Amino acid sequence: MEPKRRKILIADDSQAHLTFMSAILKGMGFTVVPAESGLEVLKLMKLVKPDIVMLDVIMDGIDGGAVLSYIKKDEQTSGIPVIMVSQDSNSETIERCRALGCSAYLLKPVTIDKLQAALQAYESPDFR
Numbered sequence: 001m002e003p004k005r006r007k008i009l010i011a012d013d014s015q016a017h018l019t020f021m022s023a024i025l026k027g028m029g030f031t032v033v034p035a036e037s038g039l040e041v042l043k044l045m046k047l048v049k050p051d052i053v054m055l056d057v058i059m060d061g062i063d064g065g066a067v068l069s070y071i072k073k074d075e076q077t078s079g080i081p082v083i084m085v086s087q088d089s090n091s092e093t094i095e096r097c098r099a100l101g102c103s104a105y106l107l108k109p110v111t112i113d114k115l116q117a118a119l120q121a122y123e124s125p126d127f128r
Contacts, residue, residue: 006122009050011035011057011067012085015106021054021085024098028119038062042070052122057086057093066098068112072101083118085110 006014006032012018037039039056042084053071055064055098057082064071064084071077081103086093092107 005029005031007031007048008052008054009033009041009044009048010034010054011038011039011041011059011064012056014056017056022109024115027056028116038064038067041067045074045080045099050080052119053080053082055082055084056085057097059089065093067098068097068100068102081122111128115123 004030008025010018010021010025010032011034012021013036015125017035018036022034025032030052033044033050035044038055039062041053041055042062044050055067057064064086068084070081071080071082078101082101083104083106084097084102085106085108089107097105103121105119106114
């Protein structure tokens with residue numbers, strides 16, 4: 001029996017970045033569910049039941065920080081790891097995301113090495 005593929009919900013309002021990251025994550029063995037807005041993420045969370053969420057911090061409408069806050073406040077989704085991704089290297093933004101409960105904060109452009117390191121904690125059979 002083939003092991004269950006991990007599902008990652010990835011949100012970015014840049015179609016180019018979403019396509020690029022989706023290709024990399026599929027290559028790493030994930031089933032990728034793309035979203036182009038924070039609102040779309042919130043609609044998909046309970047429907048898709050992702051193993052991991054990857055959010056752009058700066059998005060139109062509901063930004064990644066607000067989406068992270070909603071995810072962590074909801075009993076049904078609070079245990080899902082959230083990796084934040086952004087071009088914003090401001091320490092206040094990074095600390096805000098960490099305080100809200102993100103598992104990792106990656107700067108764009110995301111390197112494969114840094115992405116693998118951020119995902120490594122969720123590779124163990126205990127996580128699945």
